[in-house]
Amino acid sequence: MNQTRGLLGVMNDNPGDEYTFRNGTTMPLDASPQQLFAFGADWAVGNETSLFTYDTQFLLNTFFYGPKHNSSFLPVFVPHEDPTDPLVPEMARLCDSDPFCRFDVLTTRSLEVGNATRISHQNHKALVESLQPVVSCGWLDHPAKGRKEGTNYLMGSTIRFSCDQGYSLAGSEERSCQLTGTWSGNAASCLPSTAYMLCI
Structure with a gap:
């Protein structure tokens, strides 16, 4: 389960809760600059929430004892x-x-x-x-006991499949990347060839 919170959002594929305050309340995605500033200020890091270790006097003086978020500062909106x-x-x-x-x-x-x-x-x-928009259909693997020709997965490209000796191709011999971002045809797989022996 996702435990992300803060300035980077919740990261749960729900854009509606990206701006979640520490207290759990949310604000809309079309928030005003003033609201965005309040959101950022709400997540200001203090000594009690910092993940950093200050192991020298310089780091202590500069960061631990140094100035933090000035809550009285308001930018020009x-x-x-x-x-x-x-x-x-x-x-x-x-x-x-x-x-x-x-x-x-x-x-x-x-x-x-x-x-x-x-x-x-x-x-x-x-x-x-x-x-220009880029349409990609995603990576296609070669079938087990087979090969593929082509490494371009963008719209208009074609990938061809073949099988090792002793195997036959099931599915599409070639697949093309379509405008919809999907591959044409069916997944390719290589199945053992069946040999028949005629007995008299």
Whole structure:
């Protein structure tokens, strides 16, 4: 049984409970940035829950006695756009509707930082749009007492099967990876050939 909890989620194939707090309550997958921050802060590691061993004075001073999660810290979730701020019109011209660019300009007070963010965001969106879906049908083993030809398991590829001498193929001689991510045909196996002797 899975015992995973914390920032990495529950890992039980149920996406609905990935954000589970220490007390067992959950929050929705479309949680706000404020809720996500609260979730992360809830799992802050303290000395009593740390799995690390501090066996030198340096480690003790740096980590055990060092500063921990500051519970009074709150990040800027949505920076205020003051229409009287002289930076706002320049930001609007540079960023247009890019929320990441606008956020970075307002929080860093730098158009250069905002522009770098805008370019990175545009590059990311272009990359995502250019990605092609990859359909894989999964690995196929060779039959016992047989062989297979082919090691490509992606859509459109074909794997061929044959049997050692003295064995006959049952199932499909070749299988192709289909758009659905499944192999065509039936599983191949090699069965002993039956020899018949004619007696007179």
